[in-house]
Amino acid sequence: YAASFKSIMRARKLGCATSLWLDPIENRTIEELSLMNFFAVIDGKLHTPELKDSFLPGLTRRSVMVLAAHHGIETVEVPIDVNVLLKQIEAGDCTEAFSTGTAAVVSPVRSFKEADGTEIVISDEVGPVATKLREHLVGIQEGTHEDMFGWMQPVATE
Numbered sequence: 091y092a093a094s095f096k097s098i099m100r101a102r103k104l105g106c107a108t109s110l111w112l113d114p115i116e117n118r119t120i121e122e123l124s125l126m127n128f129f130a131v132i133d134g135k136l137h138t139p140e141l142k143d144s145f146l147p148g149l150t151r152r153s154v155m156v157l158a159a160h161h162g163i164e165t166v167e168v169p170i171d172v173n174v175l176l177k178q179i180e181a182g183d184c185t186e187a188f189s190t191g192t193a194a195v196v197s198p199v200r201s202f203k204e205a206d207g208t209e210i211v212i213s214d215e216v217g218p219v220a221t222k223l224r225e226h227l228v229g230i231q232e233g234t235h236e237d238m239f240g241w242m243q244p245v246a247t248e
Contacts, residue, residue: 097109097111097124098124100205101124104203104205104207105203106203108123108124108126108189109123109124110123110124110128110202111123111145112172113142114144118172118173119139119169119170119172120139120171120172120175121142121144121145122139122145123199124189125191126148126189126190126194127139127145127148127150127191128170128187128188128189129154129187129188129190129220130175130178130187131185131186131187131217131219132175132184133183134164135164135165135166136155136158136164136165136166137165137166137168137170138151138155138165138167138170139167139169140167140168140169141167148190148191149192150190150192150195153227153241154190154223154227156239157223157226157227158219158223161222161223161226176202179202179210179211179212180210184212185213186198186199186212186216186217186219186220187199187212188217195227195228196220196224196227198216198217198220200213200214230242
């Protein structure tokens with residue numbers, strides 16, 4: 091985690107909550123959003139970077155993918171070129187983006203901002219896919235939704 095502090099400080103100076111991590115070789119495909127897994131809704135499908143050794147797979151990532159399938163949302167694990175994604179946002183093909191992690195669960199992405207201050211806004215509202223997946227996952231965690239996947243286990247208190 092310590093290695094991410096410098097980039098987070100740079101992001102905060104730009105008015106951003108966190109930073110986007112790209113592949114270290116070509117510096118163009120998205121790996122993760124700071125310490126969380128990344129998702130984007132493009133043409134109605136849920137896209138997430140294919141797993142590599144350079145970032146963690148994430149249990150919340152996997153849970154979101156299972157829930158997406160349950161809700162009939164196709165998930166695609168592919169390299170996501172940041173430049174292509176920005177064009178998809180501008181064209182309206184990418185309608186929402188979010189990150190997933192243990193503490194944040196599902197956290198929406200409002201926009202992407204370049205170091206020069208250029209900002210590409212996805213939406214000022216939380217998208218329907220992020221909302222549905224977060225509500226369902228938190229509902230299972232809190233016991234207000236049925237756990238049809240067997241994720242929750244009783245813990246003896248005595």
